[in-house]
Amino acid sequence: MKKIFAMLLMAAFFLFAGCSESTSKHSEDGEKLTVTVTTGQIADGVKNIGGNKVKVQSLMGPGTDPHLYKATQGDIKKLQEADIIFYNGLHLEGKMLDIFEKMNDKIPTYAIAENIDEKDLLKNAADKKAVDPHVWFDISLWKQALETVKDGLIKADPENKSFYEKNADAYFKKLDELHAFAKEEMAKIPAEQRVLVTAHDAFGYFGAAYNMEVMGLQGLSTDAEYGLSDVQKLVNTLVERNIKAVFVESSISERSINAVIQGAKKKGHTVKIGGELYSDAMGEEGTDEGTYIGMYRHNIKTIVDALK
Ligand SMILES: [Zn+2]
Numbered sequence: 001m002k003k004i005f006a007m008l009l010m011a012a013f014f015l016f017a018g019c020s021e022s023t024s025k026h027s028e029d030g031e032k033l034t035v036t037v038t039t040g041q042i043a044d045g046v047k048n049i050g051g052n053k054v055k056v057q058s059l060m061g062p063g064t065d066p067h068l069y070k071a072t073q074g075d076i077k078k079l080q081e082a083d084i085i086f087y088n089g090l091h092l093e094g095k096m097l098d099i100f101e102k103m104n105d106k107i108p109t110y111a112i113a114e115n116i117d118e119k120d121l122l123k124n125a126a127d128k129k130a131v132d133p134h135v136w137f138d139i140s141l142w143k144q145a146l147e148t149v150k151d152g153l154i155k156a157d158p159e160n161k162s163f164y165e166k167n168a169d170a171y172f173k174k175l176d177e178l179h180a181f182a183k184e185e186m187a188k189i190p191a192e193q194r195v196l197v198t199a200h201d202a203f204g205y206f207g208a209a210y211n212m213e214v215m216g217l218q219g220l221s222t223d224a225e226y227g228l229s230d231v232q233k234l235v236n237t238l239v240e241r242n243i244k245a246v247f248v249e250s251s252i253s254e255r256s257i258n259a260v261i262q263g264a265k266k267k268g269h270t271v272k273i274g275g276e277l278y279s280d281a282m283g284e285e286g287t288d289e290g291t292y293i294g295m296y297r298h299n300i301k302t303i304v305d306a307l308k
Pocket residue numbers: 067134200201202220221222279280
C-alpha cells in the first residue's frame with residue numbers, strides 16, 4: 001500500500017514538474033541526460049555506464065512483473081521528459097509496445113535485447129515465433145544488450161564518448177568476473193540435481209549458460225494461463241527425478257509454486273522451497289540485490305545452497 005502511495009505521489013510530482021518546465025529538459029540537472037528505462041536491471045546498466053552524466057528513472061520497481069505491467073500516467077510523463085528511452089523488448093514489456101512505438105517518433109527509443117545477435121536468442125520449443133526475452137540471465141548476452149546502451153548514450157552525448165566507453169569497459173570486466181564466479185559455484189551442484197524449477201520460464205538463458213535444465217509452471221510470459229495438468233506434469237517430474245527443491249520468484253505470487261509442492265507431498269515426495277530468486281525484477285534499491293551483480297550473486301548462492 002505504501003508503495004502505491006509513493007508512486008501516486010511521484011506521479012503527481014512529475015505532472016507538476018512537467019507543467020512548469022515543459023520546454024527545457026535539462027534545466028533541473030545541468031547537463032545530465034535524462035534516461036527513462038523500464039526494468040531495474042536496465043536502470044543498473046545505464047547507471048554503471050552513464051555514471052554522473054545521466055539521471056536514470058526506472059518505471060518498474062522491485063517485485064514488479066514486466067509481462068503484465070501497464071504504464072501509469074506518471075510513467076508516460078517520465079517517458080515524455082526523457083532524452084533517451086531504453087527498454088528490454090522481445091515482448092518482455094508486453095502491455096507497453098504501443099507506447100514505445102509512439103515515443104520512438106519523438107525520442108530515441110531502444111529495445112536493447114533486440115540488438116542481440118539473433119543466433120544467440122532462445123526460441124520457445126512449442127512456438128518458434130516466441131523468443132525468450134529474459135536475456136539478462138546470460139551475462140555475455142547482457143553485455144551485448146548493454147553495448148546498445150553505451151551506443152545510445154554516445155549518440156545522444158558524443159562529447160562524453162570516451163567517458164562512456166571507459167565506464168563500459170570497467171563494468172564489462174566486472175561482469176566477466178561475475179560469470180567466472182557463477183561458473184565455479186554452479187559446478188558444485190551434482191549432475192542429478194541440475195534442475196531448476198520455478199514459477200515461470202525466466203531461466204532458459206541461465207540454464208543454457210550453466211548447464212542446468214529449467215522447468216517453469218508457466219511459459220515465457222506470466223500472461224499465459226496454467227492449468228491443473230501443468231501442475232500435475234511438473235509434480236510427476238519432481239517425483240520421478242527426486243528433485244528436492246523448487247524456487248519462488250520475487251515478482252510472482254508463491255501460490256503457483258505452492259500448488260506444485262502440495263501435489264508432490266500428496267505423492268509422498270517432500271520438496272522444499274529452495275529460496276527466492278530474482279527473475280524479472282531486482283531487489284530493493286540501496287541493497288546488494290538492488291544491483292544486477294548483487295542480484296545475480298544472490299541467485300547463484302540460493303540455487304547452489306539448495307541443490308548442492
Ligand atoms: Zn518473465
